[in-house]
Amino acid sequence: MINKLKPIQNDLLLLSALFVLAIAIRVPALHQTTGDTDIFVQWYRQMMAAGRWDSLSEQIGNYNAPFVYTMLLASYLPGAIVVKLKIAWLCYDVLLAFFTYKLATLAFPGRWRAPVLAALVMLFVPTVATNASFYGQIDAMWASWAVGGIYFLARGRHWWGVTLCTVSIAFKPQGVYILPLIGLLILAGRIPWRSLLAIPVTYLLLDVPAFLAGRDPVELLTIYSLDRQARIIEHVNYGAPSMYAFLKPSADRVDTVKALGYVFCAALVIGIVYVLVARAAALTTERVVMSGTLFALLVPFFLPGMHERYFFLGDVMIVILVFFRPRLWYLAVIEQFASLMVYAPYLFHNNGRPVPLEICATLMLVTIALVTYHLFRDVLTDPPPAAEVSRPAVAEVPVREPAPV
Known part of the structure; x- marks a missing residue:
């Protein structure tokens, strides 16, 4: 019995040590400030000046109410504001x-x-380890709920899956990257249409505390409106390793390129969904994860106005995919390298890039192409559904009438 328990004890010791180390690599950066943390500190002071919980009736920053709830809870922690x-x-x-x-x-x-x-590896993924602790950003805030949504969708728990994906969107609009997966599963018959009811219900329930505090419902419910987003997105690229690293339109062409980018991205997503649905692909758990990974990478690559950190969900999903398909480990390395390199100017307060943005975008495109290839190769080599399997024709044998007696 002792011999059987010893390997388990060793594993627990190793995993505990890794967990402590994951915390340790985040501690030194807690006091580090960036331009993003300066903005959050400003919003925090605005919240406190409005009377902490009374601030729920006001617009704090340009994020939805769930972000403000998190900031309110953080106000009860000890230490400096940034910590x-x-x-x-x-x-x-x-x-x-x-x-x-x-x-x-x-x-x-x-x-x-x-x-x-897998959980501990996720804590050590470079962009995950630096996003909140060093960069001071909140991308795990929305991406974690999206991953939870994918988990429940893969299990066939569609109500929970759609609900958690909606929570992701409620925290930040980048959660929409996972909506194509929901659309795919609905059109493929994996989840019912009625599960979409969870989207408005969940979104509204998360905003209820702010409504009760007196915040204008119209203002809050239109915080992600196209008009507001258009005012925020003034350029086609904000340092992301995307298609727009190669496209640098003049000021009088920006709006046209943005409009074409939205249409092109939508066309690609629809095309992928169409192929998978038309082929009647068996959407196994692995393929659900692979499809979620593809959309998390493809959508921010082709959408205009993306920041470098908007590939965060893709960073996460490509690592998770490796645990389903270990032979694709090199894709996680390529993608993570491309994503991490574009963080450098923001982490180190300089304008230099260790790797040109165009190279990072090329590596990201290679990753997207290879994930697409592996997904489609699997699907296209599936045997057709049983109902469509052709059977050899059987010659009809004429039936002879019995001879008269």
Whole structure:
């Protein structure tokens, strides 16, 4: 019995050490400030000046109400403002690791070591480790709920899946990257249309505390309106390794390029969904994860106005995909390198780039192309549905009438 328990004890010690190390690499950066943390500190002071909970009746920053709820809870933590906020953001790193663990259990049913390892690996992914602690950004805040939504969708728990994907959108509009996956599953018959009712219900329920505090419902419900987003997105690219690293239109062509970019991105998504649905692809758990990974990378690559950190969900999903398809490990390395390199100017307060943006965008495109190839190769080599399998023709034998007696 002792001999059987010893390997488990060793595994627990190793995993505990890795968890402590994951925390340790985040601590030194907690006091580090960036331009983004300066903005959050300004919003925090605006919130406190409005009377903490009374601030729910006002517009704080340009994010939805759930973000303000998180900032309110952070105000009760001890320490400097920037440390309070970063600790609150880091809680979503933990949530992200938890949902990574849950998704990995689908790849390794009945086993616990590999899923726990997947959760710990997620804590060490460079863009995950630096996003909240060093950069001071909140991308795990929305991406963690999206990963949770994918987990429940892969399990066939459609109500929970759509609900958590909506929570992701409620925190930040980048959560829409996962909506094509929901559309695919609905059109493929994996989840019912009525599950879409969870979107407006969940979104409204999350805003109820702000409504009760007196915030203008119209202002809050239109915070993601096209008009507001158009005012925020003035350029085709904000340092993202996307298609727009190569396209640099003049000021009088920006609006045209943006409009064409939206249409082109939508066409690509519709085309992918069409192929998968028309082929009647068997959407296994692995293919749900691979499709979610593809959309999380493809949508920000072809949409205009993306920031470098908007590939965060893609950073996360490509790592999770490796636990389902280990031979694709090199894609996680390529994608993470491309994503991390564009962080450098913002992390180190300089305008220099270790790697040109065009090279990072090329690596990201290669990753998208290879994920698409592997998904389509699997689907196109599936045998056709049983109902469509052609049967050899059987010659009809004439039936002779019995001879008269």
